[in-house]
Amino acid sequence: MTPAPPPSAPTPAVTVVGIGADGWPGLSPAARDALLGAEVLVGGPRQLALLPPECPGARVPWPSPLRPAVPRLLAEHAGRRIAVLASGDPMFYGIGRALTEELGPEALRVLPHPSALSHACARLGWAVEDTEVVSLVGRPTARLAAALHHGRRVLVLSAGAATPAEVAALLRDRGFGPTRIRVLEQLGGPAEHVRDGLAATWDEPPGDPLNTLALDCRRDPAAPRLSAAPGLPDDAYEHDGQLTKRHVRAATLAALAPAPGELLWDVGGGSGSVAVEWLRVHRDCRAVSVERDPARAARITRNADTLGVPGLRVVTGAAPGALTGLPRPDAVFIGGGLTAPGLLDACWDALPPGGRLVANTVTLESEALLATWHRAHGGELTRLAVAHAVPVGGFTGWRQAMPVTQWSVTKSGEQS
Template sequence: MSVPPPDAPSPPSPSGLPVTVVGIGADGWAGLSGDARDALRGADVVIGGERQLGLLPRSECAGERVAWPSPLRPAVPGLLAAHAGRRIAVLASGDPMFYGIGRALGEVVGAAALRVVPHPSSVSYACARLGWPVEDTEVVTLVGRPADRLTAALHDGRRVLVLSAGAATPAEVAELLRARGYGPSRMHVLEQLGSDRERHLAATADAWDEPAGDPLNVVAVDCRRAPGAPRLGAVPGLPDTAYEHDGQLTKRHVRAATLGALAPEPGELLWDIGGGSGSIAVEWMRTHPSCRAVSVERDPARAERIGRNARALGVPGLRVAVGAAPAALAGLPVPDAVFIGGGLTAPGLLDACWEALPVGGRLVANTVTLESEALLAERYRRFGGELVRLAVAHAAPVGGFTGWRQAMPVTQWAVTKPSKGPKEPVAPADESGSGSGSRSGPGSGPEPGSGDER
């Protein structure tokens, strides 16, 4: 279950007049349908960006013209309310409901009070020019977002369209591709799509040296991984070498099993308690672009490292909360799932996480210490779920032969919060820890040598 956005204001027009949003392309008035032209001719006020408003001939559109202020999104409710009772038309680039203003307008006035007249999107134009099937082409927007978001979409042989933030975006994309081992990828920069000023530039990212061009552009990437570049799969269980870490890392095979138990779905939010290197939160977010996570880490150096890993692996939106759990959990948005990778014996931590979860939320906890294992066994008896032991062995040299080297087994408790309480009332277990398995502070990765799973 995803956390809903804050309640939107009520529709601003007491007269009940719909807000008409009209998609417009780089070809301006000439490219508009009859419906779109009629909507703009009949509007009392037309709201849009300066560039979009400049595409409308004064002889055809006599309504008042209002340019969006900056920042745009927070201004939407007030601007619509200021023109309540008037026939409002809003201009949008291309398809208003595809990364456009249509979404924000719908949240404010409601779908029933919104009339949308779409135009072909830049994605449709770009795929038409390149001969790429739209349904097989991934789209990443960098409008108001960091370029690192593109990393998660990079897979050998895939095609990606990047919605540019401006004239500098193509160079940023080329630099990122080179840095992530995708320098051989062929880039296409398509400017002013649909207009008589349309321009198409192409080169590999390794060879890209074009100066900044038109700010109205789309970047198409035909992904090719360089020989020797790391292969980052689309499922959980990235190589351990993909992460920067100081030893506090949930290892690859256990990480894959942990993500399987957490079972992320699109739009869900994870609390990753004791972030360490951030690997669980990073791979949770990589499962779907709408998945969100908060990694709670008390050590500032590790918290900064989590941020670097998130950017390097394509999920720069990962939020890092620096502080000791459970105190650091106060004020965080309601989670759909919680992972505890360390600090289980911190007083009140398990109870705080359990209480924060809504009915149907999942909790997964890993440990390698007997003290924390006893705590998980007691919770398993009270709440059910699944208690498993994960054992992994790696082949290693034994003299002139090869044998198995066993890693420390990991005990994992995975449970879904039921609508009813525990199976039976049991006095709370002592969570103070006996010393050898507890952390020096809650909510972090363990101190070196403590043995907690991370």
């Protein structure tokens, strides 16, 4: 008896086709077949215009904003053969992610085209694995600042014709005026063009909206050097004295132990320095800074923008009340307000098993409270003392900063 053939895999509901500036001629046979056989063609107006009349499907441009429209458009055309057009590689800062989240990977067939990263590195002779990528499509220009380090190569996915001038202005403001900027327009297409210059003197008018920027980062020798590690200089922050100082901040971040994708609550944000440096550890880190003083809350936002992490969420309000409704944290830092009734309880209860809590204080009252919690829940109680050398007449002596008591603890599964 001949065995029955194995069941065939279900036909994907949506085919996602990457397309470049070279349009139809640059597509593979499989991509062309998918587009010719689609009953519905979804994409941006520029992408749809690249298709020839032979593609018979109904052409549906994405509305703006795009992401909320994805479920509605898919529902409207359910049961029909749908092809979605994407720029380059759909899974590289493209629509492929949103579709995967909506439908699941098994419902998609993705046919990628070379990405802007691949095209640009091929033109420039840059190794892809050594090139930092920052997308400014639908994102603030300030996020580029965190990637600026002397000697690094950064590729910027542009939001449009105005992006090169905005990037040049940011580079000048952050002390990277000597950086070489190359604007690669219409990569891979017949109208491909490169504009070249320095950030310090960039005065080019807006060009083609389809562009990618390549940056050879060079820091002005007079500009401050900002490390990728926690413990930035105190003068990197705008503050009114409410600042976790550099050496204590580095020790605090080490105790908080950030990892990609994790969320920090920074309670009593002050200048936001701990949350900012948590976010600078990895681009997928997330943070909420809670600060009751509106002026300080605004200052936290400015510091986050300046240091390249504009995604920091700032909540203006007094804890513990302001913590209500926040997403569950992986770690909590309490830098102020420890003696507020119910604050430690609220932070502890919010943590999942394995979550970390770090609290710093300089007062005897708060220190006594931390000692009580240490006896109840364990962890480490540490005294951090920092002294700086200062002139004493014609000599040099030590000036002691106020010692900081720090409690750090990981919540176990049995604790509550």
